[in-house]
Structures are given as structure tokens and as C-alpha cells.
Amino acid sequence: MSSVIAFPLHRAGRTDPRGRPDVMLGHVSAADDDADSGHDARGETLEVLLARVAHRDRDAFAELYDRMASRVFGLVKRLLRDGAQSEEVTQEVFLEIWQQASSFRTARGAAVSWMLTIAHRRAVDRVRSAQSSRDRDERIGVRDLDAPYDHVAETVEVRLEHERVKRAMSRLTELQREALILAYYGGYTHSEMAEILRIPLGTVKTRLRDAMIRLRDDLGVTS
């Protein structure tokens, strides 16, 4: 029944959004000194928890959930707005973390970044699906960083992180900031951004590149 056929190589296959996170991460000082994402009261890092989850340790996974759920849900909801959809995607994110924990490599970056990368990718995949695309125009805008921020409800670490990024963002040009916000918080592709902003694609690419370089250097990210 089976037959061996020629095997065509090298086509740009669509990346399965359910697939493993294929993003390498460099070290980030932000996560290292962030108590919320680093050590808990027992001194167990998210990295160690992930290693335990890779061994299919349910307790470690439950603890990981408790420490990351508000981060993941907050980010997903920032992109999707809709509560029900955000819950669905958050569930997908945690199940991917459960399945893929063994593919996390500490040498490539912080565990918190790895998990937020998964969350952002899945939120973007969802936001680009037909059902959720219609409300997208409402999502964009500077409100993402200028929105009233509930300082009381948040930990010192989150507030500092927010202020740190806000400061770094304020050092970008307005055009760079706009591009970055459309991309990261709006979930637009650079081609879509070129249409929205009515500028050439090359200009969008340059803006995003320059914005990311400036932000990276400003935030002190090294690999």
C-alpha cells in the first residue's frame, strides 16, 4: 500500500500556530530582577518550574499558572479585547506551555519571555482570524501606554516595568512609537500597517527596525 515518492524540499510551509514556539530568546535584565517573574517566596524560579513541567509535574504547572495567568490573560486581552476569546486563547497558551515546556532552553532567554512570546503569537493568530478582525481599529492607539493605569491593584514590579517601558517609548519618535504600537498591541502585519498608515512597506520596515533597535539598547537587552 505504501509508496515512496520524491520529496520536494524547501517550500515556505505555513507555520502551524499550534506548533512549538520557535523563537530564541536572549537574556533580559528586566525579568532577572523582576520578583514577580523571578523568584517566589520559596525561591523557585520560573525556569525551574518550567523544567519540572517538562517532567509533567502537575503541581509545578499549577504554580506556574498561578504566577503567570494574569500576565498572559492581560496581554492576550490587550490584543483581543473580548473577554471570552481572551479566555480561550489563554487556555491555549497554557496548554502549549504544558506540551512544549521541554523545548524551552534557559540559555536562550528568560522563561517569562518565552511564555509571553507564546501568548503574543497566539493572540496575534486569533486577532487575524476573520471573526475578530472587525473591531481592530478600536484597539489601536496610544491608549495602550497612556491608558489610566490601576496602580493600586498592581505590584511594585509591574508598575516599575510599565514605567520603564513608558520612559523608553517616550524616547522614540512619534512615528516609531506609532508603528511599534500598531504592530505589538494591534497585531497588524507590516503590510497591513503600510495600508493603514498609507506609507510604503519599506518605510514601515525601517520604522519598526529603528524602533526596536532603540528600545533594545535603551532597555539593555543583550544576548
Add this chain to the structure above:
Amino acid sequence: MTERDDLTAQAAAYALDALSDVERAEFERRRATDPELAAETAEFAETAAILGLAVQPEQPPASLRASVLAAVDADLVRRPPTPEPSGGRVTSIRDWMRRPVTGLVAVAAALGLIVGGTATAVTLLNRPAPVISALDEVLDAPDAEHIDTAMPDGGTVSWVWSPSLARSAVIVDDMPTLTDDETYQLWYIDDAGAMPAGLLAGGDETVLVDGRMPAGASLGITVEPAGGSSAPTSEPILVLSST
């Protein structure tokens, strides 16, 4: 823009998830052969993650926690964790990490031991309830067809596909396990080429093949570096035709 500038721009867009699916796959292929680009992408990914950290956290409803843990429990029932011979190692690493020496490099090396040791133990079968029901759907589909074949070096592979669902599943028995540096990877193959369709650890497994099965596609299995590849890097060890 020079070519390097353009690659940097792509790396920035990739880290922000601002590439289309096709561009994303192309970029990943390029990155796989360009260590400088990989390092640059890693830095941008960390930078993007800081944008994520700056978002105000929001506690999801308690029902979500219950639902996530229920899916994990179902997965554990379906496929219990194997007794962990290196369980002591995890504990000792944890103790070791409490020592004041640490430093990221040492920690990474230590964790590399743990994570690397389990790389082949975690398979696509470790899937939560939603995916497992999709698997059942394929296996139970009225129009399901299958091919069974014996591998030259031992083990059997069965491929089950449902044209109406455009999904398929793979069942392997006694498939030789690979080293920690390698993984089996599945591919849907049609006239246009090979599309990545998930990973396979070997041993005894039943997995849902990732993604939509193109009509008349074949299924290929290659051995790839751990984590898989965006395009095949070796000749397939098996190709099964659905037509």
C-alpha cells in the same frame, strides 16, 4: 537598505509578530542558517517580551484555572508520567540553585541537563483534551482510510486520514527512539512541497498530525534536529501516499 539592514528589519518584525505566516516561515528558514541573525532575533524577542511585561496584568476567572488544570489532568490520565529516574536530580538542582554562586551560565548548564534529558520523553501525545478529541474525531471518522507499514529498522507506522475532515493521525509502535539532539518530524507533502506537520518522539505514540491535510497529500517522516525544522534537512525515512 542593505541586505543586512533588511534582515535586521525582518528580525524586528518577526519578534513583534508583524510578519505574515508565509514571511514568518521564510524568515525562520533563513534564521536557521544564520547564527548572527538568530542572536539578533533573540534580542528583539526579549525586547518584545518587555512590551508584554508592561501590559497591566488581569486575573482571569477562576473557572479558567479549573478548565486548564482539567485538561492537564485528562492528559495525565491518558498518558501518565513515566517514573522519573532523574527526579532526584531536579531536587538537587533546585538545592544547588539556592547556593549563592549561581550566575546564569551555570544555571543554564544545570537546567540544560534536566531539559535535555527529557527532550524525547515529551511527545505530541502529551496533548490536552481539545486536541485529543480532534484525534478521536479523525480515528472515528466514517471516511477514514489508513496505511500500515513496517519500518526497516523495526517498528510499525500507521497513517489514518479523513478526507472530509482534512486531518490525519499517525500511530507508531516500537519506533526506535532517537538521541536528545534529534526528533522525528512529520510533513504533509503535495505538489507545492513539504509543510511541517508536527514532531514525533518515537516509541509507542498516537498523534494528531498538525495542520490541515491538503487533498491527495502524502505524509513524510524525517529525522531533524531537536525542536524540528521549518523545511526538511534530510531525506525522509518514510513517505506514505494517500492516493
